[in-house]
Amino acid sequence: MPPTPMDRQKLKNSRRWVVKVGSSLVTARGQGLDRAAIADWCSQIATLRQQGYQIVLVSSGAVAEGMARLGMSKRPATLHGLQAAAAVGQMGLVRAYETAFGEHGLRAAQILLTHEDVSDRGRYLNARGTLNTLLELGVVPVVNENDTVATDEIRLGDNDTLGALTVNLVEAELLVLLTDQEGLYDADPRANPSALLVSEAELSDTRLAGMAGDSKGVLGRGGMRTKLTAAHWAARSGAATVIAHGRTPDALLKIARGEAIGSLLKPAQSVMAARKRWIAGQLQARGRLSLDPGAVKVLREQGRSLLPVGVTRVEGDFERGDLVICLDPEGREVARGLANYNTAEATRIQGAPSAEIGKRLGYPGEPELIHRDNLVIAA
Template structure:
């Protein structure tokens, strides 16, 4: 199965975690980076295009600043990132140089991908770099980021980059062999699961939470990244990044780590952007009839199906769509602001012009701008 899937892979996003790139003291492990770059060069020789999402800047900066533990305050994190990012890029540049390859730094915040024009600009930049045979190395712009514009972790960022880069595979390098039935650090009976056909609630529960003194993500964030990539029709392979030659083995189709199969029916790239890149700014509560129509018939959301509006959002804003139980089941871009939608609750489409004095359209959220989660 793996070899068949990998036949169609021409562009791959490789996410490399902090614990892969650092040694026991938290400093950059140049030997590991050298092995990784050797594997990247081998992929390049096979005419595979590679985009790297690399953690490690804060960890590298922490070591340089003499901090004994992960910085906790935002200024300390930003200071560590500021000094560590240059060290990280220099390590990649020096490790790629013997192979005749160059690295290019791309630093992002979520605002860069939320704005559709900036999203497309980021895609064009990656395409141009790959066209020149250069390896983009992407990281979150930790020196300026605040909570409102954070990706949260580089696992999430890597899943979003698969959409931006229009990649065919997400390869996650972590510090364990793959996805286990339980945490192998604490449960000696945990077993490696080589194939995950679908990310169910049981799989998400087995992933547990974060447990790291170096990185920001745990197994839960990696499974969430695989789920997001899968919704885009992109498979994910998770492997032990410390293992020599692991990238080449994974891309050959060897039975290493865990393969997460993509969703049977993926979202188009714009709907994936709506579902997973945009941050919702409000909630639209709908009745059971509207929920059923949206879920089963793929229709637009009419004002007659709306029962309540929560939060504030502008026209074109991303909103959560929730059923009578309050559970979110879809997201979409609203044709009307929160104030306008509140005035249209339960009304017929034919009444919109009379109520507002103007008319953007007959629906609150058009089906082309609506994604069932």
């Protein structure tokens, strides 16, 4: 059954939030951290904690702070330059939050995640357990991507994505994306002065995609498009998303009171099981499987496993258990899942009826190329 859409008043009953603040807010126009703003958000979170909320904070700003400390006027163009700036800046970022939360008698904890931490099932469960334990101890986890070791090939992408993955990790009820815009508009307000703020919307509304644009900021990597994607990912846990301006006075407290600030994006899909949320959150696919129309229909309408007979093409270099993307004849993603075979084996059995799998391989094999328990249908 689909979840009951969360309206503004029901936000008051939610108790576990993930709050993400972006680089444009955390930094003072590129001149290092805006400690006054950080102190204000920490004060609001302290108030929410007193009201019984559990908050995980996802914060950008390490690279921007490192740039300021190192006297850089432009974002480094090289990977090692970015990693060096992040390593220097992370020191200041953590200290700022520790000091600000300490003013309210709260302890903070630093959590740095990489793609491997969410792609490996064991490490994913370990991160989940650590975060849940910190919340039960009354600690505020401060999460960031580990930019000091992440490369483009294994990067989570941006902290909107990281915020959504954190929602899935801790099964939060609300994702709050604080940004330098009032929320999602029906057109780009920088180009269209008559653009209207979208106060509330169902994530199933196909018009939303046309409203979101990319970031034009110097410091950040995200934009409204990434925020909309993050909202869809958060919805897999049944969580709603609020996009709001982080400089609005008492923004977090107003959201908790059910006031109509920013854009509320409501989930319209059923909540995924924990294992399928983990699969859906994988960002690095190792291969691609092209499917015939019959296989596409079976996956979408019947929720069954993917059999080799419906596969028309195998691409990539994957091993058993790796994530692969399933595409329809037009190249659109239909599903993603964990393969029962490696690339060479999948190529041999593509298009084969189940009775022929053993003959083509030369040994008995699984009847499914991807079992339905390891398969997630694209939204």
